[in-house]
Amino acid sequence: MFYPEKYEKVLERNEYVFDVRLPGGTKTVSEFIKKITAAEECQKNTFIELSLAEKPHFGFHCFRITTEIQYLCRYEINRCMEGLKKAKQEGVDFLPTTTVQESIIRHYQKLDQHIEDIFKALAPKNFLFIGDHSTSSFEYEGNADVWLANNGYLNKEGMYKAFKRRLTKFLSNKFGVNIANTAKTPAKKGLIRRPITRFDADTTKAFGTFYDTGNFAGIFINDEARFGGAINSENEINELVDKICQEFNSDETNIKYQISAEPYKRNFLNTKFCELMPDIKLQKPDNIYFSSRRWEYLIENPYMKPIDEPIEGKKYPFTGAKGSDPLFVYSTELDKFIHSEDPNDLRMTYRLIKRYFSNGAP
Template structure:
């Protein structure tokens, strides 16, 4: 294999460096790395697969439907990515240039295309975690039987049918072992020039147990410096340590059996310690930019919305994504009397503010000049606030920086630059408060949801063999679009 890419969803270099992963650490010592910066509004895997930011491939974690409502979509698929992007997907680019590929479990790749080589779609996108392998998710289709006989699992999501943290983590490790074995077996049969295998489910461990992971790393470092014997505090720590040992063994097995000439390790984002939770709607309300509704007003609004949905269903005019993929602001605010509202609970870790403009939401702010003036005023007010200063928060214009981009209208007007350790949502009515889940983890999974003690971080894993350094140019973006550039240049150079 000429080039191998190992993807680790939520891949975090400090975790790999700190956990008992001797083989992977030995590779890193002889490799180069870069500190990338993801804005966490743009999906990292989509950037790596197209070389484009969400402003041009529509790969947002959350975006307004822009139809006069306050409905937002969390839907994104390979079909969306292909139709929106101006570039070819990585696998199609390589196949057209006579480069054989072997890709397993990379998100946003299904249904799979006919390629020179093999593909197994990544989890998500409606694929069930267990059961039969869906049609269209494996190419060549003849390999579908191999996956089914091997007990292939596409994905595991919390709680994964389990009641305890330990069983959940063990289930993840079992699923990733099967995925690894399938990748190795297919690669040995097909001998592709390019391989890309993703350990997607490891991110579930990190969202859930990031606090315990950090405790383990600290204890391991203390043992190394003091020469003592490492001992876990509890069963959860034992299973966490075992997960990373098995991840290291899987990486070792792939490298030893496929012997790649060059390699890359990437994550779609990192996983940060989730220490604080923020709610920008509280700040907007206190400053007069947002007016919350009374209990009576909330009741009336819910009734109207129920009737509207019934009517749209009857008329069959509702073409939005299915209800499970629609997000609405948690804060109940007046549409007529609110000038702005904040981003809310979503799958990213992005903090921003949407101007309540007429064009997208039917709000009171009309015209580009009014929007720009309001953006500047909010940023000025936010940046002198003592709480913003205390927690290292800074508001800057965001949407206007992407002038002319095809999907600029889907962006927040303001981005709040912040530490990754502060996750913004609208779940608690306080500008900044401590995360109550940032503490030792108990075994029961009852009532646990994400993010728990870990959230997406902006500095994804990005490590590569030193021979790839010459493929990086000074003007290349310092985010995951760089992945696409390195890979395509690598095989263009060999042509």
């Protein structure tokens, strides 16, 4: 978890905390937030200490754990922001109304102080503030598999096949006996994780993504090459993609919630990670998160309300999810390392850094 080994004594002396995840050994939301605040202060102090000792040409510090608060308490963060705005308009101080809000305000005050401490202690010649995503209110939860099932593209696994699958797995694990049909072995090279929905692999034409990184939603065609499915040729795949997109975009519910489908994977053929991409991307507002954990196409998030203190039973995403807006702020001297033809996304960051150091920067 660290290198070189000589840093071990510094980390131990500072009681360094690498990460905090729910429930973090805590019993209340406020206690959880305070634990994150303390951990990020320890991380900041250690970063400053090691930077002053080593004097690196390039330093990277991440306040990642703050996102845990945003995923859990985004509803309360929104209430705090609204309260702060109203208080400013009225010329008065904002007064938190709950213990959770008090902890949130204290955390962000400390976070501002941490950033100031780093700049005062290290006086960097140049700087970048980078975030690969924003956070968004998690107002609606979706499940693409339900829409696909309702429109004839996905068939849930029947009782017989479910029993056979479980029996095969049991015999394989217990006795090393393989009774599966090996004549058609799915490649499984297009999935990082097993889908939540148990569908009939022989008759299902398409299935949805779930718990996606970066609040991304999409649809996979159940093709033979990647999943051992029934769809064989590229022509079949393209025809099915176009058909699903047309029907999806004509759906009144999708129109109402501003969700649309567009071809995706075929736009990136022969690229490095093409085989991991869904065939269809669902364009949607950030406040709709597709998880596939509930068998309903779209439902309101029942947790979008004032949060209570007990942390037991609270899971991510709770009232916040990853958003689609990245952050890219840089010192003005770095402007000359950005070219007009650079893409307007975070790839620009990598190009800027490469050019900066290729230019002989200290």
